[in-house]
Amino acid sequence: MHKPEPDKFKIPVGPQHPALKEPEGFSVALKGEKIMGLEIRLGYNHRGIEKACEERTYIQDLYLIERVCGICSHSHSTCFVQAVEEIAAVEVPKRALYIRTLIGELERVHSHLLWLGVAGHEIGFDTLLMYAWRDREIVMDLLALITGNRVNYGMNTIGGVRRDISKEQAEEVLKGINILEERTKYYIEIATQETTIIKRLSGVGIISHEDALKLDAVGPTARASGVNRDVRYNDPYAAYGEITFNVITDTHNDVYGRTLVRVKELMESYQIIRQCLKKIPDGPILTKVPRKIPIGEATSRYEAPRGEDVHYVKSNGSEKPERVKIRAPTLANIQAVKHMLKDRFLADMPIVIAAIDPCFSCTDRSVSLENPGDRNKEIMTWHALRTYSIEWYKKQGIDFTELNNNLKNKLERR
Amino acid sequence: MRPGKMIKEVLRSIIKKPATNLYPAEELAMPHNFRGKLIFHPEKCVGCKLCMKDCPTGAITINKVGEKQFQAVIDLGKCIYCAQCVDSCLKKALETTKNVELAQLDANKLKVTFSGESKTGIENKTP
Amino acid sequence: MIKALFSILIFPGFLFVSVFGLFAEFFDRKIYARLQNRVGPPWFQTFADFIKLLAKEDIVPCEANPRMFGLAPIFALASVITVFLYIPLWKTETLFSFNGDIIMVLYLLTVPTLAFFIGGWYSTSLFARIGSVRCVTQLFAYEVPLFMSILAAALLANSWSLVDIVIFYTRHPLYCLFNLIGFGISLIALLGKLEKTPFDIPEAETEIVAGAFTEYSGRLLAILRLTIDIEMVVGSALLVAVFFPFGLTLAPITGFVVFMAEIMFVIALLSLLRTVVARLRIDQMINFCWKYMVPLAIFQLLLNLTLKRILM
Numbered sequence: 132m133h134k135p136e137p138d139k140f141k142i143p144v145g146p147q148h149p150a151l152k153e154p155e156g157f158s159v160a161l162k163g164e165k166i167m168g169l170e171i172r173l174g175y176n177h178r179g180i181e182k183a184c185e186e187r188t189y190i191q192d193l194y195l196i197e198r199v200c201g202i203c204s205h206s207h208s209t210c211f212v213q214a215v216e217e218i219a220a221v222e223v224p225k226r227a228l229y230i231r232t233l234i235g236e237l238e239r240v241h242s243h244l245l246w247l248g249v250a251g252h253e254i255g256f257d258t259l260l261m262y263a264w265r266d267r268e269i270v271m272d273l274l275a276l277i278t279g280n281r282v283n284y285g286m287n288t289i290g291g292v293r294r295d296i297s298k299e300q301a302e303e304v305l306k307g308i309n310i311l312e313e314r315t316k317y318y319i320e321i322a323t324q325e326t327t328i329i330k331r332l333s334g335v336g337i338i339s340h341e342d343a344l345k346l347d348a349v350g351p352t353a354r355a356s357g358v359n360r361d362v363r364y365n366d367p368y369a370a371y372g373e374i375t376f377n378v379i380t381d382t383h384n385d386v387y388g389r390t391l392v393r394v395k396e397l398m399e400s401y402q403i404i405r406q407c408l409k410k411i412p413d414g415p416i417l418t419k420v421p422r423k424i425p426i427g428e429a430t431s432r433y434e435a436p437r438g439e440d441v442h443y444v445k446s447n448g449s450e451k452p453e454r455v456k457i458r459a460p461t462l463a464n465i466q467a468v469k470h471m472l473k474d475r476f477l478a479d480m481p482i483v484i485a486a487i488d489p490c491f492s493c494t495d496r497s498v499s500l501e502n503p504g505d506r507n508k509e510i511m512t513w514h515a516l517r518t519y520s521i522e523w524y525k526k527q528g529i530d531f532t533e534l535n536n537n538l539k540n541k542l543e544r545r
Numbered sequence: 546m547r548p549g550k551m552i553k554e555v556l557r558s559i560i561k562k563p564a565t566n567l568y569p570a571e572e573l574a575m576p577h578n579f580r581g582k583l584i585f586h587p588e589k590c591v592g593c594k595l596c597m598k599d600c601p602t603g604a605i606t607i608n609k610v611g612e613k614q615f616q617a618v619i620d621l622g623k624c625i626y627c628a629q630c631v632d633s634c635l636k637k638a639l640e641t642t643k644n645v646e647l648a649q650l651d652a653n654k655l656k657v658t659f660s661g662e663s664k665t666g667i668e669n670k671t672p
Numbered sequence: 673m674i675k676a677l678f679s680i681l682i683f684p685g686f687l688f689v690s691v692f693g694l695f696a697e698f699f700d701r702k703i704y705a706r707l708q709n710r711v712g713p714p715w716f717q718t719f720a721d722f723i724k725l726l727a728k729e730d731i732v733p734c735e736a737n738p739r740m741f742g743l744a745p746i747f748a749l750a751s752v753i754t755v756f757l758y759i760p761l762w763k764t765e766t767l768f769s770f771n772g773d774i775i776m777v778l779y780l781l782t783v784p785t786l787a788f789f790i791g792g793w794y795s796t797s798l799f800a801r802i803g804s805v806r807c808v809t810q811l812f813a814y815e816v817p818l819f820m821s822i823l824a825a826a827l828l829a830n831s832w833s834l835v836d837i838v839i840f841y842t843r844h845p846l847y848c849l850f851n852l853i854g855f856g857i858s859l860i861a862l863l864g865k866l867e868k869t870p871f872d873i874p875e876a877e878t879e880i881v882a883g884a885f886t887e888y889s890g891r892l893l894a895i896l897r898l899t900i901d902i903e904m905v906v907g908s909a910l911l912v913a914v915f916f917p918f919g920l921t922l923a924p925i926t927g928f929v930v931f932m933a934e935i936m937f938v939i940a941l942l943s944l945l946r947t948v949v950a951r952l953r954i955d956q957m958i959n960f961c962w963k964y965m966v967p968l969a970i971f972q973l974l975l976n977l978t979l980k981r982i983l984m
Contacts (some may be wrong), residue, residue, distance in 0.1 A: 142798045142880075150878040161802075164954060191601040194627045253878045255869050255951025258551060261708035265564045272576075279578040279641075285627045293632060294578065317554070325550040327870055327950035477802070478953040481878040549948040556944075558709040565711040
């Protein structure tokens with residue numbers, strides 16, 4: 132017979148487990164129902180996307196990058212396209228930027244509604260799952276109406292977007308948004324009043340403001356801990372600079388707070404979509420970009436529904452990129468999970484993992500470390516890297532010198 | 546806090562029509578610009594092979610069959626229905642349709658050849 | 673003798689209760705689906721599932737104790753079917769009724785939970801072990817209020833025999849109103865016994881896969897699922913018999929139909945309850961049972977004792 136340790140029980144949650152929709156390994160040490168330790172093992176779904184990008188042209192990469200994530204496919208492709216456009220120094224037409232913003236927000240709506248359903252399922256509230264996903268169909272249909280498909284919209288291309296949005300479509304979108312707004316108000320009511328939901332969510336998976344900063348949490352996970360950080364607001368891309376919206380934060384620090392942030396962000400998204408449709412200028416949707424992208428490199432940031440998504444593209448002047456690096460938001464949040472599950476119950480595990488809205492397959496990248504002695508020149512010290520980044524931003528027109536001095540003074544005064 | 550907050554909504558559903566789509570018993574309407582199965586118009590093709598170059602999965606092959614005559618072989622198993630080829634084609638020789646029911650038991654039948662006569666393409670026979 | 677065999681094997685025993693149990697599962701799932709604005713399964717779905725499971729291979733884990741692993745589901749099934757024989761279905765009498773059978777019924781209803789525990793424990797799977805421990809932990813929480821509220825009704829009827837309780841409440845139908853709190857409590861406790869949301873903690877899918885049933889497959893799983901279905905019918909029938917046993921004094925067929933309808937009503941209530949709540953954590957569940965349900969059940973007991981003094 133199997134003989135476990137006398138007082139500790141180690142159970143595998145994943146790589147195949149009903150709580151996880153994707154393969155990921157969590158080894159949980161239990162004492163009774165209490166979690167004593169957690170080991171996270173990433174990398175079950177490494178697909179070699181970054182390497183594959185290097186072997187394809189920029190246009191082919193668009194569709195590959197879009198498939199990094201099934202839920203936030205527009206986020207990844209926009210992020211990539213922004214980086215390439217920066218290297219090629221292309222002026223993207225205003226109308227295209229607005230359409231990108233619109234699709235991005237519709238995507239956020241569908242992603243957050245999806246999350247709401249998943250969260251309901253993880254706490255055994257299947258009715259919430261069914262209703263949230265039924266209503267999600269409205270936004271899926273809108274996305275299909277505009278882009279042609281429910282997922283992997285194929286909207287972005289280098290220099291603009293591929294499809295225009297007509298008057299009728301805009302009206303349909305507004306109609307759908309109105310229904311969704313009503314429904315979202317209802318879900319806010321449910322989330323804040325239903326006893327069993329509050330019982331299961333509040334006080335679970337706590338991560339304090341300091342820890343959220345220290346562990347580098349991003350997106351709604353960080354915002355629920357009071358970290359006022361949103362790329363859309365702090366470093367506006369696409370048309371966000373011309374749109375007014377609030378960054379939703381919460382101070383609950385727990386899964387309940389994350390739920391509130393997400394449902395309230397839905398309401399913000401509806402406002403953004405309405406503004407987009409109102410302000411959208413006429414004009415072309417595409418600037419022609421040569422197939423060969425000039426030599427250069429760029430990083431691009433995008434606020435995906437799950438948090439900050441970072442793409443780095445390096446071009447060598449050919450039709451194919453030299454290097455593409457993707458940092459999916461889940462990678463930033465996964466470290467926080469371990470922290471959140473400290474001294475919690477096994478029953479909290481699924482919802483705490485789900486609360487960062489994980490997208491494990493998007494996260495998996497492989498890094499091989501070569502012997503540092505061999506290629507000393509390639510490795511930068513922390514200080515050198517910092518100086519380099521300051522110089523780099525200076526070239527972009529952003530000067531950090533003053534900010535750094537302020538910070539230094541502040542630290543010294545302490 | 547109120548336990549059973551959803552009870553009103555839930556009870557209302559009893560008399561409502563279910564939201565389930567009864568596919569395949571009822572047909573699904575596709576959006577007008579849906580990207581389904583590709584079709585090829587051989588008379589418009591000039592053989593520039595831009596579509597082949599841009600296809601992310603290498604699903605499309607253009608073969609020269611005669612003087613200014615081309616045929617396209619599309620592997621529907623490889624195609625990811627992004628319609629980049631439709632965008633790339635300068636002569637609009639490629640077009641998307643709303644056809645989604647493309648499942649086949651035989652992988653060979655997924656390869657579809659478009660040449661002179663046929664509009665919808667000919668499925669490859671099992672060798 | 674033949675009459676006894678007939679009632680054990682065919683009606684209302686094994687065959688009838690199995691078919692009725694599977695139908696009840698379909699009914700429960702259909703109601704659940706319609707409440708969630710879905711279509712739900714077709715009527716033959718549960719039967720098809722059952723037959724499919726019977727045709728599948730039985731896999732017993734190497735490290736499991738094959739005897740206990742195999743026997744547990746059969747014990748569970750046998751005990752729930754036995755309970756059904758003691759519940760009056762179409763007239764105010766049963767085959768083996770005796771004074772005190774309500775106690776036996778309640779204890780027989782506990783056997784499946786213990787059998788699940790044993791089956792889960794001896795299958796040695798990690799998930800099954802956690803599930804089976806949760807099974808038993810939960811048992812101590814819901815069983816007390818369930819017993820108290822059912823026995824409170826029995827106290828008012830002044831009998832430990834189900835048949836006598838049924839006769840009492842059909843004679844004095846208004847007395848049922850006194851037991852409303854008890855009915856509510858036993859309905860919620862029954863959710864715990866049947867391991868349905870919010871008390872589906874022992875088989876919480878997203879936490880411990882299928883709990884005690886994780887390693888079961890094939891025929892044994894079919895038996896386990898049948899057991900749960902029959903448990904649902906039996907539990908509901910018990911509640912109907914104790915709290916509102918109307919219609920049993922009518923003509924046998926009408927009485928039977930009315931009784932079945934009442935059972936269906938209780939099952940529908942159970943479905944509704946499990947639709948509108950989330951799953952609780954085991955500590956919250958135990959807190960809830962001891963903090964709210966037990967005091968209410970004690971209140972019901974005291975109420976019935978006082979009423980008995982006044983009314984009789």
